[in-house]
Every structure is written in C-alpha cells, then in structure tokens.
C-alpha cells in the first residue's frame with residue numbers, strides 16, 4: 292500500500308438546505324479555477340433544470356480543485372431524504388466527509404442519516420457549522436447537539452475527535468472559532484477549511500502496481516462518447532486505450548477498451564491519459580456498464596465489494612394514459628415507450644426498482660419517497676411522455692408471519708400555538724410523540740415516530756392547519772408491525788358526469804360544494820375530477836352546463852357572477868390528493884385528476 296498525498300477525496304453531506312452546494316461554490320471560486328471573466332451562476336453544481344427550478348440538489352456530483360499542490364475532489368450530495376441513495380453511493384468514492392450543520396436549525400433527520408452512513412463506513416468527519424451569520428444562530432447549542440448525535444449513533448472514541456470549522460458559505464468565510472476576527476484582507480477566505488481537509492481527511496491509499504480496480508459509483512452520458520462511468524480508482528494504473536475487464540454484477544466479465552479518460556476540474560472535465568489510486572475519473576468505452584461494477588485487469592480480474600443500497604419504501608403504479616385525451620400532447624404514449632424509459636432510469640437511479648404490475652401496460656415503480664417519484668414523473672413529462680399514475684402506497688413486508696410496515700422519524704418545527712393542532716393531526720395518523728423541545732424562541736420542535744403511510748398527504752394538510760408556518764422533516768426508521776387503519780382524506784371528489792367545456796355558470800353553481808380545480812372553458816371528460824367535495828362522498832356534477840338564454844333575468848345582479856379562483860394542483864399536490872380509485876393523468880402540458888373507472892354508471 293502506498294499513500295497518494297497529492298489527493299484528497301471528500302464528500303459534503305448535510306440535511307437539505309444547510310448550504311452544501313453554496314459552500315462548494317465558494318471553494319471553487321477561491322481555488323482560482325475560474326477565469327477572471329468567467330460568469331458563475333449561484334449553486335453552479337446544481338446544473339440540471341429541475342435542480343435549478345427547485346433550488347435543491349437531486350444528483351450527487353463530483354468536482355475537483357487544487358489547493359497548493361493537492362488535488363481536492365469534492366462530491367456534492369443531495370440533502371433531501373428521498374435521495375439518500377445518492378449519498379450512500381457518493382460515500383464509496385471518498386476518504387472522509389464534511390458534515391454541514393445549519394447554525395440555527397441544528398442537526399435534523401437527514402443529518403442523522405448521512406452521519407450514520409459516514410460513521411458506518413468509518414469515514415472521518417470534519418464538522419462545519421454553517422450560516423453563522425444567521426441572526427437566530429445558536430452556534431454553541433448546535434455544536435452540543437452534534438456531539439449528542441454522535442453519541443446517540445454509538446460513535447467510537449476516535450470518531451468523536453473531530454475538528455470543527457465555522458463558516459458563512461455565502462460569503463466564503465471559514466473560522467476556527469465563531470468569534471475569531473479574521474485578519475485584514477482575509478474576508479472571503481476559506482483557508483482554514485482547506486487546511487482542515489488536508490490535515491484531517493486521509494490521503495487515499497492503494498498500490499499503482501497492483502491489479503487494476505476502479506469502482507463505478509455513478510453514470511453519465513455523452514452524445515459523442517456514449518455511456519460514461521464515474522468512479523474511484525482503488526488500485527493499479529489505468530491508461531487511455533487500455534484493454535480492461537468489467538466485473539459485472541451478475542458475476543460475468545466483459546472485455547472492453549477505454550476510449551476516454553477524464554478527471555474533474557471545477558465545472559469541466561479534463562482529458563487525462565493515466566489514472567492512479569485515489570483518482571476520481573469519468574471513463575468512456577464502457578457501454579453496458581452499471582453502478583456497483585468494477586473495472587479491472589483484463590486477464591486477472593479482481594472485483595470490489597458491491598455497493599449495498601437501502602431498500603425502497605414506497606411504490607406507485609405507472610400506466611399508459613387511457614383517458615379520452617390520450618395522445619393529444621405527448622410524443623411517447625405506448626407501454627413500450629414507458630418500459631424503455633423506466634429501464635433507462637434503472638441504469639442510473641440505483642434506489643429505484645421496477646416490476647410489472649398485473650398487465651403489460653402497468654408498472655410498479657418503487658422508490659424512497661413521494662418526491663423522488665414525483666421528480667421522475669416530472670422529468671418524463673418534460674421529455675414528452677404521457678402516463679397515468681396511481682396513489683402512492685407504502686411497501687409492507689412479512690416478518691415472522693406478521694405484517695410489517697415502514698415507519699418514519701418525523702420532526703416538526705412549528706410556532707408554540709400550533710402544538711395542539713399538530714399533536715391532534717399526528718394522533719389521527721398513529722404518530723407517537725418522542726420528544727418535545729422548546730428552544731424558547733416561540734417555536735417548538737416535536738419528534739414523532741409515525742407509520743410512513745401517515746405521511747402521505749400530511750404536508751399539504753399541515754401547511755393549511757399551521758398557515759404555512761410548520762417545517763416538516765422525516766427519515767425512514769425501519770419496519771414496525773402494521774398499525775391498523777389510518778383514515779385517509781375526509782373529503783370526496785367532484786367528478787364531471789359528461790364531456791365538454793366547463794362554463795362559468797356551472798362552476799358558479801358548484802363552488803359552494805367545495806374547491807374547484809378547473810377554470811371556465813376547460814375541456815373535461817366524463818370521469819375527470821374537477822374539484823374536491825366538502826362531503827366525504829364523490830359527487831357527479833354537470834360542470835359544462837350552459838345558462839339557458841330563454842330564462843327571464845330576475846335582476847341584473849344575476850349577471851355578475853363571482854367565481855372563486857380555482858385551486859390548480861401541481862404534480863405533487865395531485866399525487867397527494869388522489870385516492871385508491873383515482874389516477875393522476877400526466878402529459879407534457881397538463882395534470883388532470885380522474886377516476887380509474889370513467890363511466891359514472893359503472894362506478
């Protein structure tokens with residue numbers, strides 16, 4: 292074994308929004324990797340369209356920079372729990388982590404999850420308390436909470452011996468103590484953080500003369516080169532043009548030739564001719580490769596251990612669009628299209644599984660959470676797909692002959708005066724309160740264990756009940772015995788009983804029955820859901836009714852009808868709303884809700 296002291300590989304992990312991508316921005320800027328005139332967008336690593344729109348990281352991504360003579364490879368990871376699989380994989384490429392914690396929010400469920408994974412992998416952490424500029428920062432308290440978390444996770448003695456750095460990622464400042472005054476001219480300086488990485492993240496080990504071993508942890512695609520595998524060199528030396536063997540997951544070996552070798556520098560890929568232990572590389576010439584496979588010596592292959600990933604906990608059925616409007620907007624509408632697209636997804640998205648669901652037109656897609664599946668659906672509709680998706684269901688399993696279901700640790704931050712309504716809501720959903728912490732700031736933090744089922748649709752209800760003031764975060768906590776019935780949405784649907792175009796007149800007469808989802812002159816079909824009925828039963832309604840022109844006007848006031856603006860549901864809201872006998876119809880331009888059985892007289 293030799294030590295490659297000219298490289299450090301570090302992943303940046305945290306709960307959602309604690310500032311990972313912003314810190315990577317600052318590190319890249321200060322490494323001088325960009326030309327003076329180069330325009331940099333904020334959160335430059337969040338490069339895909341949905342990441343930019345939503346302001347969250349969805350895919351883990353690697354970048355690299357140089358500090359003095361050392362190449363530092365950084366893997367930025369997503370903080371949302373639905374994308375935990377990305378974090379698990381990213382940790383396979385690195386020798387240590389930076390654990391970011393928001394100076395005001397403190398450790399939250401995903402902080403716990405990512406730290407647990409890092410400790411399990413025995414990766415040394417640097418603790419970074421970020422957002423120290425927040426007016427509500429409680430730096431010392433948060434640091435104590437971090438220690439508590441380590442102890443709670445049974446960290447070993449040596450793992451508790453971590454360095455702590457205090458940062459304002461937005462300004463690009465790192466300090467060794469919160470009240471340290473940086474010397475003149477050192478504002479916008481992350482020197483302390485870079486030094487901590489060199490000092491505390493171990494240099495990669497591995498023997499350049501040993502048998503080649505490169506573990507594939509990510510995939511990418513290039514129009515010119517085809518599939519790219521992104522991975523970490525553990526042993527041996529890889530040269531451009533080398534004949535290699537891919538140790539496949541199924542135990543077989545596939546010979547191939549490396550046609551391109553890249554390393555990462557800032558936001559670019561840089562051509563390389565040779566890779567050595569510790570390098571994080573993208574390689575081409577590896578058609579058919581998947582995540583978890585090893586690239587190794589062509590004659591004497593040696594496989595690295597497979598990357599195990601946590602199981603999915605939630606499933607949704609994807610089917611072809613069978614509504615009367617099918618094929619109007621989408622390019623890809625057949626079951627063949629759907630199957631091919633899902634197969635493609637499986638290649639890069641390791642935390643997703645797909646099964647046939649009773650028929651060739653129907654697939655059960657399993658993942659880690661509603662958001663993960665909603666993002667997949669959103670990507671597909673943008674690519675031109677049409678489909679129908681069913682209500683998310685949780686995945687149960689049988690342990691010792693008994694039915695078990697997934698449970699989540701749920702943390703809710705809300706104003707003190709909302710505690711009552713939150714506890715009542717959680718009680719209905721079989722939530723058990725574990726902790727209640729009053730920070731004395733007028734807000735309380737409540738922790739519950741609750742069946743994952745109880746979270747479906749919870750977010751929108753909670754937002755209404757607390758007028759948008761509650762913050763919810765949850766984390767899969769394992770399987771528990773089935774908790775019995777949990778009541779679902781207490782309302783029914785208003786369902787169009789015939790096709791046509793909606794009229795203001797009909798909507799006006801229906802709006803006192805509940806919330807409408809459509810505006811006037813919307814084209815509807817029989818069986819389409821046009822609103823939420825305030826009562827608990829579905830109601831078939833004629834929403835295309837025209838006002839009879841022959842009627843005598845009683846008064847002129849009758850003319851000026853006032854319509855309540857419709858509640859237009861976005862994809863996630865629509866998915867949360869539907870019941871078992873309902874579907875969301877998704878096309879490139881529309882999101883419609885419908886009954887599974889469209890004909891009123893057949894329901």
Ligand SMILES: Nc1nc2c(ncn2[C@@H]2O[C@H](COP(=O)(O)OP(=O)(O)OP(=O)(O)O)[C@@H](O)[C@H]2O)c(=O)[nH]1
Pocket residue numbers: 305306307308309310311312313314334346347348349368369370371421422423424425458459460461462
């Ligand atoms: N005040 C303050 N805001 C910050 C700081 N660092 C980041 N932010 C803000 O926090 C928000 C979230 O930052 P991101 O960098 O996207 O957080 P993230 O951890 O990458 O989030 P995910 O990738 O979605 O988990 C952005 O609005 C940032 O501008 C900081 O030091 N101080």
Ligand SMILES: [Mg+2]
Pocket residue numbers: 311312313337347348368369370
């Ligand atoms: Mg991010």
